[in-house]
Amino acid sequence: MPQFRRSILTLATLLAFAHPVFAGKLAIVIDDFGYRPHTENQVLALPPNISVAVLPNAPHAREMATKAHNSGHEVLIHLPMAPLSKQPLEKDTLRPDMSSDEIERIIREAVNNVPYAVGLNNHMGSAMTSSLFGMQKVMQALEHYNLYFLDSMTIGNSQAMRAASGTGVKVIKRKVFLDDTQNEADIRRQFNRAIELARRNGSAIAIGHPHPATVRVLQQMVYRLPADITLVRPGSLLNEPQVDTSRPDLTPQKIDAPRNPFRGVKMCKPKKPLQPVYATRFFSVIGESITQSSVVVWFQHQWQGWGENRRA
Incomplete structure (x- = not known):
């Protein structure tokens, strides 16, 4: 019996100090790389499991992609895609009405401009990603380059996952935007929300940008993650369960009225008045x-x- 007690105490001690087996996985991607080397270098000084997405036509795209890779960070192409709103667009922004050849050319040049990329995510893109026809052309090109697609989810009805069906392209989804505002308290709140989603769902992907406020929050929080949260690269989440939130074509269709089962049936009428039954x-x-x-x-x-x- 004393030996049994010692074994139980030893096991309890090991479990108390062991790293949780079923840790929540948190991936962080910093978009818009290629324009601000000074701030971007501060991001690259963070743990290598933080990944970066590089705009292919930015002036420092190749330089920052190479630096990120050499620092151990996962590199994605941050490809501009057409939004629903009217605003200035980057060069070679993908549109749904582009031909397959044009989309393939743009992605080919992006791959050349962003060396070491293993995935691609959308910059803006609410109009493009909500077009099934447009995204099918994107997925065909990505399959050729063996890239995964990180859906930034700039619109809830993204067709990316549906478009990838039947191809070899893996699709993962952003859950949290860290810095819709550049207020540190808001960014910290969003970071904690990403942690809770990772804990609840098993994994979560958060996207931020190389703003000074975002960098400061990351410098404070990535080194203080809870014991049950593991910082991972998005590429390690390709086999995690994903939910397709897209909606099918909502074009109104004519729906036949339900058949009346009594149509054409004559109701019998009593020949004599009904007598009450007591x-x-x-x-x-x-x-x-x-x-x-x-x-x-x-x-x-x-x-x-x-x-x-x-x-x-």
């Missing part, structure tokens, strides 16, 4: 039915025979 008559009818049933008649015959035998 409760006493109701119970009388029930009693007559019971006394005339075969079971009751059989019992009556048995009872009569038994009485005659007794008298004999």
Whole structure:
């Protein structure tokens, strides 16, 4: 018994100090690389499991992609895609009406401009990613270059996952934007939200940008992650369960009215006025039915025979 107690205490101690087996996985991607080397270099000084997405036509795209790779960070192409709103667009922004050849050319040049890229995510793109036809052309090109697609989810009805069906392209989804505002308290709140989602769902991807406020928050928080949260690269989440939130074509369709089962049937009308049925008559009818049933008649015959035998 003492030996058993010692074994239990040893096991409990090991479990108390061991790293949780089922840790939540948190991936962080910093977009818009290629324009601000000074701030971007501060991002590259963070742990290598923080990944970066490089704009292919930015002036420092090749330089920063190479630096990121050499520092151990995962590199993605941050490809401009057409938004629903009207705003200035980057060169070679993908549009749904582009031909397959044009989309393939743009992606080919992006691959050349962003060396070491293993995946691609969308810069803006609410119009492009909500087009199934447009995204099917994108997925065909990505399959050729063996790139995965990180859906930035700039619109809830993204068709990326549906478009990738039937191709070899893996699709993963952003869950949290860290810095919709450049207020450190807001960024910290979003970071904690990403942690909670990773803990609840098993994994979560957060996207931020190389703003000074974002960098400061990351410098504070990535080194203080809870014990049950592991910082990972997005490429390690390719086999995690994903939910397709896209909606099918919502074009109104003509729906036939339900058939009336009584159509063409003439309702019978009584020839004489209906007579009211009172409760006493109701119970009388029930009693007559019971006394005339075969079971009751059989019992009556048995009872009569038994009485005659007794008298004999």
